[in-house]
Amino acid sequence: MLAVAVLAAGKGTRMKSALPKVLQPLAGATLVERVLASCEHLQPDRRLLIVGHQAERVEQELEGHSGLEFVLQQPQNGTGHAVQQLLEPLRDFRGDLLVLNGDVPLLRPETLAALLEQHRSSGAAVTLLTARLADPSGYGRVFASPDGQVSAIVEHRDCNDEQRRNALTNAGIYCFNWQQLSAVLPQLTTDNDQGELYLTDTVAMLNPAMHREVDDADEITGINDRLQLSQCEAVLQERLRHHWMAEGVTFVDPASCTLSEGTCFGRDVVVEPQCHFRGTSAIGDGCRIGPGCLIEDSQLGANVSVLHSVLRQAEVADGCAIGPFAQLRPGTQLGQQCHIGNFVEVKNSSLASGVKVNHLSYIGDADLGAGVNVGAGTITANYDGMRKHRTVVGAGSKTGANSVLVAPLRLGSNVTVGAGSTITKDVPDGALALGRARQLVKENWTGPRP
Incomplete structure (x- = not known):
């Protein structure tokens, strides 16, 4: 059996944030969500999250993760103290315990699988993940024999000068035989520089203790401040871009785009260049995105072009052209071959195939039939000060420049709205609708005299 425990109780004071460190966002997910995702494929029998600082907020953010058990560490007195909190909830557990840190989000699933496999095949009491770093400052040093057996782990602050020259570092990721670990956990002491209970001290109490060196040291990068958060973001973004380029996507300037x-x-x-993708978005075959686009939680069909525009929670069918400088807000649905042009905003509206809204228009809470042509400066006046109302425009209709459609309103099919009109009443099929004052011309006008 396998239990996974994630340490997520720390304050993260160096982040200088009202948000708990483990809830800081990284490429669209929180740090702790990334840690939890890294071990999903192991199919653990138990998943436990050790919380402390802003425990209620962390639990609320993760309430959608079924089967996740929350264990409170109060006060927070080190990693050893954190794992001691598992003695009661795991009192009847028999198996292995994988201990992860909620602020180490770059671990690959295959790395954890290899760690667990080595631990089980070697029969070790504990197997820890290690890495050789060019600059190991701040990391605990691991001292091991050539066959991988660990003799000691010494925290950086407790190392002497000779020990600090050792580049083999502790990643803070452990796989324990739980029965052996639970027997030694009560023996931990605070005899160290920080006066805390260190989980690393259990390694010297367990035999045999082994280590597995990670291939990519970036995987064990921890996050304690904004600089390290940005460095992890850069690593993750590079991984994502490399993956999609291998799948047939062209990034003209990869470093300027985020996913x-x-x-x-x-x-x-x-x-x-300068395109950014957020949330859950799907971009179909043959699309051309950018430059300068933000696409969030949106689905685009094949052969869609988007230029200097923002799309949020929108659905766009094949062959549409969007932009430049357009905004599709939540609830927008575009049929095939729609054109949304410069400085056009569409919100909570359904546009059937072939609709054109090419210039300077606002379409909100509306349903436009196939082939509708919206003239420049047309707006749907959908809000009466208390409620939103819908506008329905039938297939083949067209509006002249600077038209205002005051909802609730229904225009039939093949309706023409004259330029400059304000339409407040329903219009039947095939009609011409005009709603503007008669033009008045005064000839030989000299204007006011002083």
Whole structure:
């Protein structure tokens, strides 16, 4: 059996944030969510999150993760003290305990699988993950024999000068035989520089203790401040871009673009510079995105082009052209071959195939039939000061420039709205609707005289 415990009780004071450190966002997910995701494939029998600082907030953020058990550490007195809190909830557990840190989000699933496999095949009481770092400052040093057996772990602050020259560092990731660990946990003491209970001290009490050196040292990067958060973001973004380029996506300037792990791309997509993808978004085959776009929680069909525009919670069918400088707000649905042009905003509206809204318009809470042509400066006046109302425009209709459609309103099919009109009443099929004052011309006008 396997239990996974994630240490997530710390304050993270160096982040200088009202948000708990483990809830800091990284490429569209929180740090602790990334840690939890890294071990999902192991299918653990128990998953425990040790919380402390802002425990209620952390629990609320993770309430959607079924089967996750929360264990309170109060006060927080070191990693050993944190794992001591598991003695009661795991009193009847028989198996291995994998201990992860909630602020180490770059671990690959295959790394944890290899760690668990080595631990079980070697029969070790504990197997820890290690890395050789060019600059090991701040990390505990691991002292081991050539066959991988660990003799000691010494925290950086407790190392002497000779010990600090050792580049083999403790990643803070452990796989324990739980029965052996639970027997020695009560023996931990605070005899160290910080006056805390260190989980690392159990390694000297367990035999045999082994280590596995990680291939990519970036995986064990911990986050304590904003600089380290940005460094992890850069590593993760590079991974994501490399993955999608290998799948047939072209990034013209990869370093200028950011992705979320919820973003997926089809083949032959071209992403121009300064494009950013957030949340869960799907970009279809042959799309051309950018430059200068933000796409969040949106689905795009094949051969869509988007230029200098923002899309949030929008659905866009094949062959649409969007931008430049357009905004599709939540609830927007575009049928095939729609054109949304410069300085156009669409919100909570359904546009059927072939609709064109090419210039300077606002379409909100509206349903537009196939082939509707919206003239420049047309707006739907959808708000009466208390409620939102819908506008329905039938297929083949068109509005002239600077038209105002005051909702609730229904225009039939093949309706023409004259330029400059304000339409407040329903219009039947095939009609011409005009709603503007008669033009008045005064000839030989000299204007006011002083």
